[in-house]
Amino acid sequence: MPKSTEVLPECTQLMDPGKLRPFLEAFTSRLLNLGHTRLTVSGYEASARHFGQWLQSTKFAITEIDDDVVRRFAQHRCRCPGSRQADRLSAKYVNRARRFIGFLVEYGAVTPSTDELPGVDLHEVxxxxxxxxxxxxxxxxxxxxxxxxxxxxxxxxxxxxxxxxxxxxxxxxxxxxxxxxxxxxxxxxxxxxxxxxxxxxxxxxxxxxxxxxxIPTVPQWRLSALPLYISTADVDRVVASCDVTTPIGIRDHAVLLLLARLGLRAGDVSSMCLEDIDWREGTLCVRGKGRREIRLPLPQDVGEAIIDYLREARPPAAWEQIFLRAVAPHRPLASATVSSIVKLALVRAGIDNAPSRGANLLRHSAATSMLRAGATLDMIGAVLRHRSVDTTAHYAKVDIDMLLQVAQPWPGSASC
Missing domain, CATH: 1.10.150.130 (Tyrosine recombinase, N-terminal domain)
Incomplete structure (x- = not known):
């Protein structure tokens, strides 16, 4: 059975990355800034050095790097200095080199091929x-x-x-x-x-x-279903379920408060940047669908939760977005991750009968709570940034007290 090869850590410096050296130094700095440990970075560095050494020996120019070159590197019979002699490289080892090549593409040193673009077929540019x-x-x-x-x-x-x-x-x-x-x-x-x-x-x-x-229209009754929400008490249980003694708990507590108090979408939270908050005025600028912007008042408890996250739990990474992954690489949270935070909080709070388990559940719950507290539909529509009044009026279906006032008696019970 052929053996895979890994570069020995003590022999890493024996490999000469050649013209890729300045890119390699920038690549390792990027990995460190993303929060990877030095042990992890050394593994990526070894693979990148090996690729640079092999590129020199095969006389390939940097501008010639493409998928075919990577395949040749993966399949070459390795006799390079600083590595174990073997017939092939492991998939994990080659993937580390691929990440370095992705960095070269981002840096502009290598031109990407169309099949490297996510979700795009080679023949459908x-x-x-x-x-x-x-x-x-x-x-x-x-x-x-x-x-x-x-x-x-x-x-x-x-x-x-x-x-x-x-x-x-x-x-x-x-x-x-x-x-x-x-x-x-x-x-x-x-x-x-x-x-x-x-x-x-x-x-x-x-x-x-x-x-x-x-294009035929897909038949569907718009806004026919009732809004999916949970009670105010259940929302408080969800927010209180976070363990604020841990970095992840501090982050999740701030995320849940933003969703529950301001009715934000998952994408609003994941894309939120430090410059969006005006601490002096106590306001938050939200950029939602269709590039629409609105400035909302920042509640005291939400602002304090964000400050706690920035001071005690946010990784030291050079991203404009506020909320980052807790483990390396420290990238901004994806919208799906924000919804996962809600799902896990529901489990911790012991709420098994929630009608849905994503970030929109807290958005609908916030709208329903505002309506029952006396807010007008226009006020709710402004906070939730609805384009249509009909969308906001959808929440009137759950205001039972208001519906009782406008309900007409059943004709069969009326006297002659």
Missing amino acids: QIVAFQTWLRRHRGISERTVRRHGRMVMRLLAGLGPDPKLYDARLVRQVILDEAQRSSRANLKTMTMALRGYLKYLATQGLCQPGLDQA
Whole structure:
């Protein structure tokens, strides 16, 4: 059985990374700034040095680095100085080198190939341009941009590669075929993505305009369900479930308070930066969907929780975002992680009957609590940044006292 190889730590310096040396130094500094231990960084450094040494011996230029070069490095019969002689490198070892190459791409020393872009097929580079157009003109989150790219990629098998051949019959048939194997919610998202893609193609002159009108509407009663929320007492139990003696508990406590007191979305919390808080005025600038901005008052307990996190628990990492991962690499929290914080807090609080388990649960609960405390629908809509009054009026369904005042008697009980 062939052996894998690892660079011996004491022999790391025997390898000469050649022209990659300045990039290697910047790479190791980046890893240290992200919070990786020196032992972890030394492993990445060894793989990167080995790659640089092999690149010199094979006479490849830095600008020639691509997937084929990486495959050759992974498969070469290693006789490089400072390593165990072996017939192949381990997958983990090669992945460390790949991360270094990703750094070179980010640095601009290597040109990325289209298959290195997340969610994009090698033969469908048009999707990359579509996603760039979405970022520039639509004001949607990066998560939605990637999702729209994946959705359109799935539909291209039925649409075909040439947009000039698209017509209304084809567009409609593709959606009807997809309806046979997708849920209603997934199909609704798919039609939204395709509608945006066809509009993009039309603006670029790549297909006939107006094809987005041929996409059939997915039947769905808007705002037909009741808002999913928990009581104020349960919200307090969720917030109090955090162990504020640990860094993770301090962070989660601040995140939960932001969700519960201000009704923020998960994306609002994950993208929140230090410059968004005006400590002197006691306000918080929130940037939500569609690049809309609003400045909200910062409650005392929320501000104190954020200060505690910044002083005692936030890792020393050079990110503008406030909330970071607790373990290395110390990157900003993803929206999905914010929802996971809520899910784990519900478990700790012993709330087993929650109607949902994501960040929106606390958003709906905040809106319901404000309504029952006497806030008007206009005030709630301003705090939650709703575009439509109908969306805010959705919460009136749970105000039983108000509904009793406007309820009419059942005709069968009325006297003649």
